[in-house]
Amino acid sequence: MKINVVEKYTAAIIELKGDIIGGPHNEEFSNTLRKLISDQKKNIVIDLAETKYMNSSGLGMLISGYTTVKNSGGDLKLANVTKKIESLLVITKLSSIFENYSTVEEAVKSFS
Amino acid sequence: MLKDFEINHNRVFQLEEENSKLKISVQELSVLNEIATAISSTLAIKDIVELIVKKCIKHLNVEQCAVMLLDKKNDSSSFNTLIRKADESKVDLPFRLDSQLTGWMILNKCPLIINDLKNDHRFALNYSGESIIKSLISVPLLMKGNLIGILTVFNKKNGRAFTHNEERLLSIIGSQSAHVIENARLFEDEKKLVILQEELERAAEIQKNLLPAKLPVVDGFEFYAVNIPAKEVGGDYYDFININDKKTAFCLGDVCGKGLPAALLMANLQATLRSQILFDMPCSQAVSRSNLLLYQSIDAARFVTLFTGIIDLSSNMLKFCNAGHNYPILISNNGEVNRLKEGGIILGCLPNFPYSEGEIEFKNGDLLFAFTDGITEAMNSKNEEYGEERLIEELLIVKDNSCREIAQKILMSVKTHIKDEPQYDDITLLIIKKY
Incomplete structure (x- = not known):
């Protein structure tokens, strides 16, 4: 998994590329979030356009990230979720906490 | 007549020199043999290291000897096992010297001999009072080119200086020890794994x-x-x-x-x-x-x-x-x-x-x-x-x-x-x- 951060208007977009399987990537991901939060960038979009596979540990990583951002008073939303991951979010009913947009632009707009 | 005497004298001198070289070699060999025999009779890593330290103190006639082993699990913490023995008064190795020595050894991986530590520009020691460590020989413990530890002797007794023969001897002891220590370490790792496997089965x-x-x-x-x-x-x-x-x-x-x-x-x-x-x-x-x-x-x-x-x-x-x-x-x-x-x-x-x-x-x-x-x-x-x-x-x-x-x-x-x-x-x- 590769992590790339870009900023657009009032939001920070974290692009996750490759398989999201937690483990060693957890720390990198949570450090990225912590840095954004400490820079007062609390409107965060996770762009999953280039993520095809996510296992339960990867899902755990996203949930823990969501909690971190929410606790800091910010919000974390998803964009470009593939069908497979969307069905995972539906089954786990995580779709009830993760706002999910079909494009990064829509996700960014939702903050304003 | 005088010439003959000179020749004889030279021969005697040569022979004496050869003899003393042989004596040193025999002594070295017996030291090595003694260490090899001793450490091959045990498999516990701690015992092996203690033996090496004890023998080095005795045969190299030094005040102290220390073995530091590299902790493989955590590269950042560098050396974890430290077994040190002092022959006479218990003198502590200044911490800075410890870390400087290991740092030097990680970089150079070759024997080091110092007879005047105070004035050695490579080790900037900044401790008050008299410098307790005056001289040392340090050799790397290498396995297939990887540093697994350091063997160091400190302060030649009677205020004498370390010689290159002693450096060579310690190097040989070091290379032998490295193999034995690594074998013992593998053996201990395996024992731990077996225990872990048994626990997992339970x-x-x-x-x-x-x-x-x-x-x-x-x-x-x-x-x-x-x-x-x-x-x-x-x-x-x-x-x-x-x-x-x-x-x-x-x-x-x-x-x-x-x-x-x-x-x-x-x-x-x-x-x-x-x-x-x-x-x-x-x-x-x-x-x-x-x-x-x-x-x-x-x-x-x-x-x-x-x-x-x-x-x-x-x-x-x-x-x-x-x-x-x-x-x-x-x-x-x-x-x-x-x-x-x-x-x-x-x-x-x-x-x-x-x-x-x-x-x-x-x-x-x-x-x-x-x-x-x-x-x-x-x-x-x-x-x-x-x-x-x-x-x-x-x-x-x-x-x-x-x-x-x-x-x-x-x-x-x-x-x-x-x-x-x-x-x-x-x-x-x-x-x-x-x-």
């Missing part, structure tokens, strides 16, 4: 015993469940809990992750859920309370998916709560397929999530098939998952068999799909049939 046994030993025997119902962990222990969980004569509860869950961490959480989940279920409260309430308890005891990145059902045996009604688990499949006698979705979010994420419950009536011939993703995500060599569609198709074919036979046929079908690929995830099935 843990697997304990976990197996946590799962219900017997299937419920209830008029008009047939129950069956099977759990196949991918590793020794796993994170899948199923249970049957007899609440009273009229109610039987069952559940099927999947703890995120695999192996020991998942197994620990699974044990926690079971203890939590069982204690709640026995209060005979509504299904969704037992799940809500378990969720809160789990939330309080696990970290944010861990969670559990759980399907819980309570059957009222007098009315054949099933109340269920699905907390983020793969939807169980309900196949009625006429082949109609329904999925049991009602419930709420996965457990352990949100402390006060309002779980809801669904309700169905079991009719004769109804088949309830609950499973973990080890079934549907079982992958073949082409990375194709077994999938839910295939599972439902297969279930429609085998639904008229007994629960046990259905389980066997589905497992066989999964096995046929993955062929020689290893089982990657825990597999668990729970099947209920109404007659």
Whole structure:
């Protein structure tokens, strides 16, 4: 998994590329979030356009990230979720906490 | 005459020199032999190192000797084992020298001889009072070119200086020691692994015993469940809990992750859920309370998916709560397929999530098939998952068999799909049939 951060208007977009399987990537991901939060960038979009596979540990990583951002008073939303991951979010009913947009632009707009 | 005398004198001198060289060599050899014999008689790493240190102090006639071994697990902490012996007064090695020596050795990996440490520009020691360490020889312990440790002797006795012969001798001792220490270390690692493996087997046994030993025997119902962990222990969980004569509860869950961490959480989940279920409260309430308890005891990145059902045996009604688990499949006698979705979010994420419950009536011939993703995500060599569609198709074919036979046929079908690929995830099935 590769992590790339870009900023657009009032939001920070974290692009996750490759398989999201937690483990060693957890720390990198949570450090990225912590840095954004400490820079007062609390409107965060996770762009999953280039993520095809996510296992339960990867899902755990996203949930823990969501909690971190929410606790800091910010919000974390998803964009470009593939069908497979969307069905995972539906089954786990995580779709009830993760706002999910079909494009990064829509996700960014939702903050304003 | 005078010339002859000179020649003789030269010869004598030469012979004496040869003789003294031979003496040194013999002495060196006997030292090496003594060390080799001593350290080959033991396998404990600590004993070996102590022996090396003791022998070096004796044969090199020094005040102190130290062996530092590199900690392989954590490169940043550099050297962890330090066995040091002093011959006379107990003098402590200044910490800065310790770290500077190791730093130098990591870079240079070659013997180092210093006879005037105070004025040595490579080691900037800045300690007050008299410098306690005056001279030293330090040699690397190398295995296949990798530094595994450092052997150092300090302060030649009687105020004499170290010679290059001694440096050479210590180098040979160092290279021999490196092999013996590495062998001992491998041996100890293996012993630890064996112990760990034994513990894991015991843990697997304990976990197996946590799962219900017997299937419920209830008029008009047939129950069956099977759990196949991918590793020794796993994170899948199923249970049957007899609440009273009229109610039987069952559940099927999947703890995120695999192996020991998942197994620990699974044990926690079971203890939590069982204690709640026995209060005979509504299904969704037992799940809500378990969720809160789990939330309080696990970290944010861990969670559990759980399907819980309570059957009222007098009315054949099933109340269920699905907390983020793969939807169980309900196949009625006429082949109609329904999925049991009602419930709420996965457990352990949100402390006060309002779980809801669904309700169905079991009719004769109804088949309830609950499973973990080890079934549907079982992958073949082409990375194709077994999938839910295939599972439902297969279930429609085998639904008229007994629960046990259905389980066997589905497992066989999964096995046929993955062929020689290893089982990657825990597999668990729970099947209920109404007659």
